Amino acid sequence: MFFLKHFTEAPFLKKAMYAVLAVMVILNFLILPHHPHFGAERIPGFWALFGLGVAVALSRLAKGAAHTFLGKETDFYEKHEK
Secondary structure, three states, X not given: OHHHHHHHHOHXXXXXXXXXXXXXXXXXXXXXXXXXXOHHHHOOOHHHHHHHHHHHHHHHHHHHHHHHHHOOOOOHHHHHOO
8 A cells, every 4th residue: 555655646757657658659669579379369458458448347337346245225224123
């Protein structure tokens, strides 16, 4: 947690991390794999977009599962107190 505390308190560090991320995305568009293993690897930025899509899908799935399995009705505890 030491790193997270300093990450929020140091705007320079946050800007540096975004700069590194931007450079990596730009390099991903400039450097293409010599022998792609899958057809989709020929698309520049495929793995970045794939990772983003999977992360969003998993977070939505987890949120839906939490609401389904953990959610209770508003008067759930009042019904079961008797």
